[in-house]
Structure formats: C-alpha cells, structure tokens
Amino acid sequence: MEILVCVKRVPDTSENEIEVNSEGSDIERDDLVYSVNEWDNYAVEEAIQIIDKVGGSVTVAAIGDDESEEVLRREMAMGADKGILLSDEAFEKSDGRGLATILKATVEKGNYDLILTGAQSDTGAAQTGAMLAAMLDRPYASLVNLVEVIDDSTLKIGREIDGGNQEMHEIKLPCVLSIQTGINEPRYVGIRGIRKVASVEIPTLGAADLGIDTATIGDSGAKTKCIDYFVPVMGEGAEMIEGDTEEIVVKLVEILKSKGGIK
Amino acid sequence: MQIFAYIINKNGKADDTALELALAAKKLDSEAQVTAIVAGSGIDSVCQEVSAAYNDVWKIDHAALAYPDSEIMGKILPKLLPEKAVLLLAHEYLAMDMAPGLAIRMNSAYIADVTDIEGLDGSVAKLVRQEFSGMVSTHNTCDLSDGAVITIRPGVFATEETPAVGGSVVDKSGDIVIPETQRKYLETVEAEVGDVDISNSEVLVSVGRGIEEEDNIEIIKELAEAMGVDYSCSRPIVDAKWMEKSRQVGTSGKTVKPKVYMALGISGAFQHLGGIKGSPFIIAINKNPKAPIFQVADIGVEGDILEIIPELTEKVNELKG
Numbered sequence: 001m002e003i004l005v006c007v008k009r010v011p012d013t014s015e016n017e018i019e020v021n022s023e024g025s026d027i028e029r030d031d032l033v034y035s036v037n038e039w040d041n042y043a044v045e046e047a048i049q050i051i052d053k054v055g056g057s058v059t060v061a062a063i064g065d066d067e068s069e070e071v072l073r074r075e076m077a078m079g080a081d082k083g084i085l086l087s088d089e090a091f092e093k094s095d096g097r098g099l100a101t102i103l104k105a106t107v108e109k110g111n112y113d114l115i116l117t118g119a120q121s122d123t124g125a126a127q128t129g130a131m132l133a134a135m136l137d138r139p140y141a142s143l144v145n146l147v148e149v150i151d152d153s154t155l156k157i158g159r160e161i162d163g164g165n166q167e168m169h170e171i172k173l174p175c176v177l178s179i180q181t182g183i184n185e186p187r188y189v190g191i192r193g194i195r196k197v198a199s200v201e202i203p204t205l206g207a208a209d210l211g212i213d214t215a216t217i218g219d220s221g222a223k224t225k226c227i228d229y230f231v232p233v234m235g236e237g238a239e240m241i242e243g244d245t246e247e248i249v250v251k252l253v254e255i256l257k258s259k260g261g262i263k
Numbered sequence: 264m265q266i267f268a269y270i271i272n273k274n275g276k277a278d279d280t281a282l283e284l285a286l287a288a289k290k291l292d293s294e295a296q297v298t299a300i301v302a303g304s305g306i307d308s309v310c311q312e313v314s315a316a317y318n319d320v321w322k323i324d325h326a327a328l329a330y331p332d333s334e335i336m337g338k339i340l341p342k343l344l345p346e347k348a349v350l351l352l353a354h355e356y357l358a359m360d361m362a363p364g365l366a367i368r369m370n371s372a373y374i375a376d377v378t379d380i381e382g383l384d385g386s387v388a389k390l391v392r393q394e395f396s397g398m399v400s401t402h403n404t405c406d407l408s409d410g411a412v413i414t415i416r417p418g419v420f421a422t423e424e425t426p427a428v429g430g431s432v433v434d435k436s437g438d439i440v441i442p443e444t445q446r447k448y449l450e451t452v453e454a455e456v457g458d459v460d461i462s463n464s465e466v467l468v469s470v471g472r473g474i475e476e477e478d479n480i481e482i483i484k485e486l487a488e489a490m491g492v493d494y495s496c497s498r499p500i501v502d503a504k505w506m507e508k509s510r511q512v513g514t515s516g517k518t519v520k521p522k523v524y525m526a527l528g529i530s531g532a533f534q535h536l537g538g539i540k541g542s543p544f545i546i547a548i549n550k551n552p553k554a555p556i557f558q559v560a561d562i563g564v565e566g567d568i569l570e571i572i573p574e575l576t577e578k579v580n581e582l583k584g
Contacts, residue, residue: 011395013530014472017553018398027399096363096373119359123394125375127363134364139334139445142360156449161356164454164508164516172445182502223372223406232378232393232400232555238547238563248564249574252546253582255562256490259544261466261523262579263491 001056001149001173003047004112005080006103006129007040009064009071010122020229027229036071039118041078043179045186046147047116048079054149056113057081061106063091063099072202077193078186088206090214095222100131102217105210107136114155115176119143129178139175145183264292264407267344268317269352270301271331272309277301279422280353285316286420287351290380291388291413297428302336304329310432319430327441333361334444341368343438347410354414355514362412371410374403378416388413396532397555418537457509459493466492466523469512471535472499473528473549473568480505482572483527489579495519497529513538528568531556548572 011018015033020026036044047058060075061084062068072083086102094102107115117129119142126142133140145166146158152173159167160180171177207214215221241251256262268284270277281299288297299313302323310320323343327335344350348369352358354376366373378400379391386408393400405411461467468487474480480500487494494510501511512519513535520541527548529535536559539545547560548568557563564571 013395013398017551018395019553020399027395096375097367100367124392124396125363126359127373127375130360130363131367131373134337134367140360140364141446143356158452159356159360160515161451162514163518164511166452166454168449168452170447170449175445181498185504223409223411224374225404226401227404228402229394229399230402231553232397233558235559238545238557238560240557240563240565242565245566245571245574248566248571249578252562252564252571252575253578255546256523256579257582259523261490261492261525261544261546262582263466 001051001054001113002111003050003056003058003114003116004107004110005040005043005047005058005060005075006115006117006132007044007060007062007071007075008037008118008121009034009062009068010037013122020231024228024230034067034071036074037118037121039120039179039181041075041186042181042183043116043118044075044078044080045184046179047114049184050114050147050149059084059110059112061086061103063087063094063102069202073194073197073200074189076197076200077189083200083202085202085204086210087204090207090212090218093219093222093225094217095224096125096127096131097223098217098221099128100135101212101221102210103128103132104135105212106205107132109205109210113173115174117176117178119178119180126178129176133176136176139171140177141169141171141175142178143180144177145180147177147183264295264349265345266291266295266297267348267350268297268299269340269350269358270299270309270313271353271355271357272301272303272306275305275308277309277312278353280355280415280417281313282316282422283417283420284351284353284415286422287377287380287415290420291349292383299430300340302328302331302339314430314432316428317430318428320432321435322432323439324434324436325439325441330448331357332444332446332448333357333364334446335441337361337364337368338442338444339439340365343435344369347371347408349407349410350412352412352414353417355417358414362414366412369410369412371412372405372407373412374405375414376416377413378419383407393533396530398530398553416533455507455509457507459510461493461495461510461512461519462517464493464495464519464521466490467495467512467519467521468492468525468527469495469497469529470500470527470568471497471529474500475569477503477505479569482569482576486572486576486579489576489583497532497535526556526560527572529556530554531559
C-alpha cells in the first residue's frame with residue numbers, strides 16, 4: 001500500500017507559553033519550540049504500522065519553509081520512506097482550501113492508496129483532510145481511532161464520537177482519513193535515528209512544479225482570513241493563591257474543606 | 264440573507280445546538296430568514312420541536328438517513344441548497360466529518376469552530392475563533408459572497424433568548440436521491456464501562472499533561488485517596504494509556520457534574536471544559552499562568568503540581584489524623 005501522510009511543523013503548546021505580539025498581528029514566535037503537530041505524529045505511526053503488516057511505502061509531505069525539513073526528517077527517522085517539502089512564497093497565508101489545493105496537486109503527482117492527515121493542528125480547524133478528500137472526490141472519515149486493512153480495496157475504520165463511543169465503518173480505497181490522537185503509541189525517535197536520515201535527499205516542490213494556479217492559493221485565494229490575535233477572556237478569572245508551597249497547601253486545604261471537597 | 268442550519272438529532276430529539284444555531288444565525292444577520300434542515304428517519308417530532316425557533320424547517324426523511332452519514336449528506340446538501348447558501352453546523356464530530364468537504368462541493372468559504380460573531384460588513388462576516396488549544400483568540404473575516412459553511416462551537420450561544428418565529432415544516436424528502444458512497448456505516452460501539460463512573464462523582468481530582476510521566480500518576484491517586492474522592496484525567500493521559508478511557512473528562516470522554524473539580528496540570532482546552540457541567544467550584548493548578556483553565560477556575564495556583572500535590576496530600580492526611 002502506498003501511503004501519503006501530510007504533516008505540519010507547529011509551535012509545541014506543551015513546551016511554550018503562547019503569547020500575542022504587541023501589534024496583535026501574530027503570536028510571539030521568537031524562542032518558540034517547534035515540533036511536529038501531535039496528531040500528525042500518530043498518523044505517521046499508523047502509516048508505518050500498516051505497511052509493516054501489508055507492505056508498501058510511506059511518504060511524508062509538509063507545507064512550509066526550509067525549517068519544515070527537520071519535521072520531515074524526524075518522521076523519516078520513525079520509518080517513513082520518503083519526504084517531500086512543499087515550499088513556495090505563493091503558499092504563504094493560504095486558508096484551509098488553499099492548503100488542500102496544494103496537497104491535492106501533490107497527491108496527483110503520486111499514486112497513493114491512502115492519504116492520512118492529523119485530525120487537527122495548531123489552528124484547531126480540523127479541515128484540511130476533509131477538504132482534500134472532497135477535492136479528490138475520494139471517501140473520507142475524520143477522527144479515526146482504529147484502522148484495519150480488510151483487503152486490497154477496503155479498510156475497516158473506527159471514528160471517535162462523543163462520550164467515548166466509537167463509530168465503525170467500512171471505507172473503500174483510495175481514501176483520505178484524519179487521525180485522532182491515542183490511536184497508537186508513536187515510537188520514540190532518538191538523535192541516532194535522525195542522524196541516519198540526515199543525508200537522505202528531500203525534494204522541494206513549488207507552485208510551478210505542482211502546476212498550481214497561484215490565484216487559487218495564498219492570500220489571494222483565501223476566502224477566510226485571520227486579521228488579528230488577542231487573548232481571550234472566558235470567565236471572570238480565578239482568584240490566584242500566592243505564597244510558598246506550605247502557605248498554598250494550607251489555603252487549599254481550607255478551601256477544599258469549606259467546599260466539601262474532603263470526604 | 265437566507266441562512267440554513269443543519270440540525271443534529273438523535274432518537275427523535277433535536278440536539279441542544281439546534282437552538283444555538285438559530286441564535287448564531289440571528290447574530291450574523293438579525294434580518295435573516297433562517298431555515299432548519301432536519302435529516303433522518305422518522306423525524307416529525309424533531310421538525311415540530313425546532314420549528315418554533317426557525318422561519319421554516321426542511322424535512323429530509325429517508326430510511327437511508329437513519330444514521331446521518333456525512334458522506335451521503337455531504338453529497339445531498341450541495342444539490343438541495345440554493346447557490347451561494349450560508350450554512351451553519353455545530354462544530355462536533357458530525358460537522359468535522361462533513362462540513363469542510365461541503366464547502367468544497369458548494370464552492371463556498373469555510374470557517375470552523377466559531378466562538379463569537381461580531382457582525383457583517385457588506386458580505387464579509389467578522390468572526391472570532393481560537394487557536395493553540397484556546398490559548399489565543401483570533402478575529403477573522405469570512406467572505407460570504409459565494410456562500411459559506413460555518414461551524415459554531417457548541418455552548419457558546421446561550422439558549423435562553425431563543426427567537427420565537429414559529430415556522431412551518433416543508434417536506435423536501437422527495438427532492439433528494441440517495442447517492443452511492445464508498446463508505447458504509449457498520450455500527451456504534453459503546454464506551455467501555457470502567458470500575459468507577461466519574462459522571463456521578465461529587466468531587467474529582469483530575470490530572471492532565473502537567474503530570475509529565477506515568478510514574479507520577481501515583482501522586483494523584485494518593486491525593487484522591489486522602490481526600491476520599493475519585494480521580495479523573497484529561498485526554499493526553501488516556502492517549503498515553505496512563506489511565507483508562509472511562510476516567511477521561513471531556514466531549515470525547517465522560518461528561519461530569521461534580522460540586523468540586525480540581526484541574527491539576529490541565530490547560531483547559533474547550534473539549535475538556537465541554538465535559539464539565541453544572542458549574543462546579545474549580546481549583547486549578549498549572550505552571551503556565553496563561554493556561555485557559557485559569558479563566559474559568561474559581562481558585563488558581565501558578566505552580567508545579569509535582570511539588571504541590573505531595574504536600575497537599577500530606578496536609579489532608581494530617582487533617583484527617
């Protein structure tokens with residue numbers, strides 16, 4: 001089975017405090033720790049596990065600048081066979097449709113049976129995989145937390161729905177799936193693993209290579225645009241307890257007692 | 264403007280989001296004609312129920328829609344809706360499956376998980392959404408001139424002031440043809456029942472990513488034991504297989520309604536908060552002072568749970584003697 005996994009380099013929210021810059025035009029990107037989007041990492045692991053069972057190859061593709069190459073190498077160190085960097089100034093400021101347009105052109109350059117994306121990324125829209133599937137007119141399922149290969153043309157998949165329940169479907173190949181976290185346990189990648197793939201060539205493809213009309217992507221193709229960033233205010237905010245650990249703990253016990261938190 | 268709203272329904276009842284979408288449509292354009300779309304099998308009662316809040320209701324009743332398959336609906340709706348339609352859906356698992364592809368098939372704009380609607384400037388809507396697990400919000404423009412598919416975060420539009428419109432039901436069932444699809448629904452597998460049903464717990468000690476390592480989970484169990492209460496967790500803990508799924512709080516896990524909720528190393532993504540009902544007293548401890556949890560918590564501590572929790576457990580044990 002030929003599998004393409006679309007991955008993205010994102011600021012790691014577990015390693016960073018995300019702050020808005022002084023103009024509100026972006027988040028503060030200096031000194032941010034970046035990593036592969038968590039959902040995408042599960043998607044790559046799933047792809048590797050599938051080809052370990054049925055054979056084939058895994059290609060990882062990322063839209064981004066040169067720095068996205070490190071993310072591709074990381075995923076190749078996990079076991080992906082090939083990497084493709086999709087990079088062009090014309091790709092910048094694409095909305096979901098623009099990104100899906102770039103990926104569609106990439107898919108059509110290859111011969112993929114299965115295309116995986118993460119269920120969502122840093123922007124939280126959970127849109128790219130579904131848009132790509134519609135553009136390719138292939139079947140799609142989101143929030144996938146189980147994949148079983150039935151035969152050459154069919155997968156059995158599970159979708160995570162509400163309340164911990166799971167919807168089971170049969171889906172025909174070629175198809176697009178967006179992968180939910182928790183579907184597997186992504187393998188650990190050490191420095192040594194990354195060194196092994198350090199010299200593997202990763203081709204870079206731009207709009208011209210992919211035959212994309214640049215009017216359909218980037219800022220000019222975007223029907224949805226982010227205009228500024230701000231810090232949300234959801235509630236009145238917590239009353240913050242300060243002091244050394246002893247003082248904090250004494251105060252917490254008092255509060256817990258008064259609220260019936262200690263049985 | 265004419266706005267459509269796709270109504271989620273189960274077992275003959277409309278989802279809470281049915282009314283929220285009616286409000287969202289009015290907030291987008293107070294003059295809008297708002298049409299509810301109810302699809303399913305045996306849905307007369309749902310149509311009646313939602314008609315009070317909509318100008319009209321389009322009923323699509325078909326045995327093949329007993330399970331609302333997004334692959335089927337995703338092909339029916341672009342044919343049924345007028346060109347350049349504006350369609351609202353609740354941002355949950357059905358919309359995530361269906362809505363982005365609909366926007367492509369309708370050749371319209373798409374914007375997901377909207378948390379507020381600031382208004383309309385000509386054909387351009389100004390909408391608020393969140394990025395980075397709710398740590399920052401953004402203002403966005405969405406050009407509706409070619410139509411749009413917009414998903415609305417459940418729960419953000421309070422349903423007290425439901426518009427009373429009293430619309431009629433229009434049967435559109437004859438206007439559709441069920442398309443062939445390449446995906447077939449098999450069954451829904453119910454969540455496993457765990458050893459403790461946290462949905463009934465009065466007090467929950469709940470842990471998130473801030474616990475860092477599996478071995479540290481023990482300090483949470485010890486605190487819960489000292490307090491004599493149940494423990495639960497957020498999604499990353501279950502993804503890492505450090506606790507069973509039945510202890511996960513959130514929209515994809517359990518809905519809980521405790522009196523007191525301790526959020527320990529939990530940042531407070533909306534999928535987590537969506538599983539906490541009944542306005543409990545929330546105590547949050549987190550290293551990140553900007554964590555969204557501090558906005559909804561009653562009491563907050565900026566600090567490391569790995570330091571504070573063992574001390575707290577000791578103090579609780581002292582108190583109990």
